[in-house]
Amino acid sequence: MNSKTSTKRRHFLKLGASVPVLGLMGACGSDNTTPPAIAGIPSPTNPTESPGNPVAPNPVEPPVVIPASHPPRGVHASLFSDASTSRGLCWFTDGLDSPAAEIQWGPVPVGMSMEAARNAVQNPLPNMTTASTSQTTGLDNQTHKVVVNGIDPDQPFRYRVGSEMGGWSDVFIIAPTPxxxxxxxxxxxxxxxxxxxxxxxxxxxxxxxxxxxxxxxxxxxxxxxxxxxxxxxxxxxxxxxxxxxxxxxxxxxxxxxxxxxxxxxxxxxxxxxxxxxxxxxxxxxxxxxxxxxxxxxxxxxxxxxxxxxxxxxxxxxxxxxxxxxxxxxxxxxxxxxxxxxxxxxxxxxxxxxxxxxxxxxxxxxxxxxxxxxxxxxxxxxxxxxxxxxxxxxxxxxxxxxxxxxxxxxxxxxxxxxxxxxxxxxxxxxxxxxxxxxxxxxxxxxxxxxxxxxxxxxxxxxxxxxxxxxxxxxxxxxxxxxxxxxFVKPPRTEQELAKAHDWQRIYAHTLARNCAHEQTMPKSTLHEYQRIYPNLLG
The missing domain is CATH 3.60.21.10 (Metallo-dependent phosphatases)
Known part of the structure; x- marks a missing residue:
């Protein structure tokens, strides 16, 4: 598989706009062959409600739902500066043309059910933070990252990520840090x-x-x-x-x-x-x-x-x-x-x-x-x-x-x-x-x-x-x-460099990595041997 191949999952929907054609009724004396409606007797073109024949309301067209252009996926949360009040979020979108992404977030208020908390339309999330965006390694996709500070340490943290144009994730809930x-x-x-x-x-x-x-x-x-x-x-x-x-x-x-x-x-x-x-x-x-x-x-x-x-x-x-x-x-x-x-x-x-x-x-x-x-x-x-x-x-x-x-x-x-x-x-x-x-x-x-x-x-x-x-x-x-x-002063990087044979450590670890899982081609190992002449000591 070509790692540079885009893994776009979006499906574009071409919507044709339909405009209803309205028949125009002629004015008095116009050449209109449609017979006039008789009171109490419905006609095919001008139905009239009667006690035994209620007229159905005009049908309402269902709203057209346009699929999200860049739906977030792979959402995951981490710790950041403080375990109780901050979180790091990361997610991905397909393609390189994703709109600016953000996180909407807030607490689950006391008394709000989890079902209600997951409904961001009826219960909007009060805070917003803009995410940074970079190209996903090896793919024509994008990685979005954001750090949220100021989380209420006493309430569950609820959030969703994405954008109005690109689409939103589900609302996720993380329990507060004990x-x-x-x-x-x-x-x-x-x-x-x-x-x-x-x-x-x-x-x-x-x-x-x-x-x-x-x-x-x-x-x-x-x-x-x-x-x-x-x-x-x-x-x-x-x-x-x-x-x-x-x-x-x-x-x-x-x-x-x-x-x-x-x-x-x-x-x-x-x-x-x-x-x-x-x-x-x-x-x-x-x-x-x-x-x-x-x-x-x-x-x-x-x-x-x-x-x-x-x-x-x-x-x-x-x-x-x-x-x-x-x-x-x-x-x-x-x-x-x-x-x-x-x-x-x-x-x-x-x-x-x-x-x-x-x-x-x-x-x-x-x-x-x-x-x-x-x-x-x-x-x-x-x-x-x-x-x-x-x-x-x-x-x-x-x-x-x-x-x-x-x-x-x-x-x-x-x-x-x-x-x-x-x-x-x-x-x-x-x-x-x-x-x-x-x-x-x-x-x-x-x-x-x-x-x-x-x-x-x-x-x-x-x-x-x-x-x-x-x-x-x-x-x-x-x-x-x-x-x-066990309270001792730390040794500096220079002191550690002198305390151990780092050429041998590099050599053994490189050989181990290569032998166990073939993580490094021999050409790369040879290049390291050139950079470190005594690599294999």
Whole structure:
């Protein structure tokens, strides 16, 4: 499929204007052969109402409905500067001639039903903010982004996007962010796709029993791999979830393929489809945010190595965690959570026991500042670790929750499971976390394949059982004295550059990306070897 081919879905309706021809009655004495009507006796040309023959009113032509020229689609919402009062919205329209787009928004007033709130005609939305527009990466379509501030933190947030000329989306409603002293929930998974299994997972998440306030997508989302229209399919399939749930996403190695296939110049990549299609703070692909008393840092962890920002990302991670560790010691937050695509430690078949590249740098940073949890995907299995340091069980370490079971494919484990592993599962599923003051309860809901002999790397559709609770564990905040021990000054980017062999880190990660998923052609790898003469050391 040609990625530059427009995926326009508009259907233009040619409307012919019909003008009724009116017969003109002649004046008195004119040559009119129509006989005059006799009182009480209707005639075909001049019907007269009688008690036994009421005359029907003149028929009213139904209004002509002109289809929207640029209907919004793929609507999704994210967090921005403040979890309670701001949201980032993003959506798409077909073609490059879309009119200026906007968001209309406001609260759901007390006493208004959800049905009434979704009727923007009878209950207009009081606020409007204009969106920015850019061309969608690899397509002759447009991406629209807007950030809304000043949301009422106590009422549900309702909104619609589009324009009067181009057409409007449905009215979507997002529940208010729970207060810091209230329990709230989040869901995390990665490695999704557009097949039957991913859609089944999405449908499960829409059920009331899995209601959640925050959704974390751990990379490898659409598996477009450069075929940009697949992104449109993925967003359309998941709009009901993403438009009504605050969502944050990090890119994976399959998002990296989108930049390569788009034929973007080698250094630096400026046109990742992921960055175009998500509206998130910071650098889009790496960012931090607070949700009540939990601090999150999300980043590529090497998935976008070719953009030349991996050292910058690690320096940003170092600075962010240093501040988070201080805030935790001061009692401002309870937990520090890392959110990324690549797993650090794994027992998936063919990839165990870990990822030396990430261990070389990231593991040390996580341990330096006492990170509580690492949420990731990449390997298409579920595996939860004990608190660990460098692959060894240690109560001062972090818990890694690998949930790569979004449905793209199902894979198997090595015959021997590592000592750091606490629980592992093969199948389709997601992790759900309930956070209350001083506690995180993590639950994994999954469903296994029908038969154990069909656990393969390819997509299959042989899962029929319900999602059931597979794993559950709890994390408590670190004691104050231990929390204080993680308060350390951040190292600068220059200090990190000197502390590690970045040539070797680049080389290993590039080779890993290329070998695992063929994300980089050999010609590109050779070009990097030319730029970095000692790349393979």
């Amino acid at each position: 207060k810091a002293n209230e329990a709230w929930t989040m869901v995390h998974f990665g490695d999704h796709g557009i097949g039957e299994l991913p859609q089944r997972l999405t449908a499960e998440l829409m059920k009331p029993r899995h209601k959640h306030d925050l959704l974390l997508l751990a990379g490898d989302l659409s598996y477009a791999n450069g075929e940009q229209p697949i992104w449109d399919v993925w967003f359309d399939q998941n709009q009901a979830l993403l438009a009504t749930t605050t969502t944050m996403a990090v890119p994976g190695n399959h998002e990296n393929k989108d930049s390569v296939a788009a034929n973007v110049p080698l250094l630096p990549f400026k046109d990742y489809a992921f960055n175009n299609r998500f509206n998130q703070p910071g650098d889009v692909s790496f960012f931090s945010f607070d949700y009540n008393r939990v601090h999150f840092f999300g980043f590529t962890a090497g998935a976008f190595l070719e953009d030349g920002k991996i050292l910058k990302e690690m320096a940003a991670l170092e600075a962010d965690l240093a501040m988070a560790a201080l805030r935790r010691a001061l009692g401002q937050i309870d937990f520090i959570v890392i959110f990324q695509h690549y797993t650090i430690w794994t027992d998936q078949e063919g990839r165990a026991p870990g990822n030396p590249t990430l261990i070389a740098v990231e593991d040390q940073i996580l341990l330096r500042y006492g990170v509580d949890m690492v949420l990731c995907g990449h390997d298409h299995v579920y595996q939860r670790s004990k608190p660990m340091m460098l692959g060894l069980a240690n109560p001062l370490g972090y818990v890694q929750v690998m949930t790569g079971t979004g449905g793209q494919s199902i894979r198997e484990f090595e015959p021997e499971i590592s000592a750091w592993s606490e629980k592992h599962f093969v199948g389709l599923g997601f992790s759900k976390y309930t956070i209350s003051p001083g506690k995180i309860v993590s639950q994994y809901f999954g469903t296994p394949p029908i038969s154990s002999d069909d656990r393969s790397r390819v997509q299959h559709e042989n899962i029929e059982s319900d999602f059931e609770l597979v794993d559950e564990f709890e994390i408590r905040p670190r004691p104050l004295q231990i929390a204080k021990s």
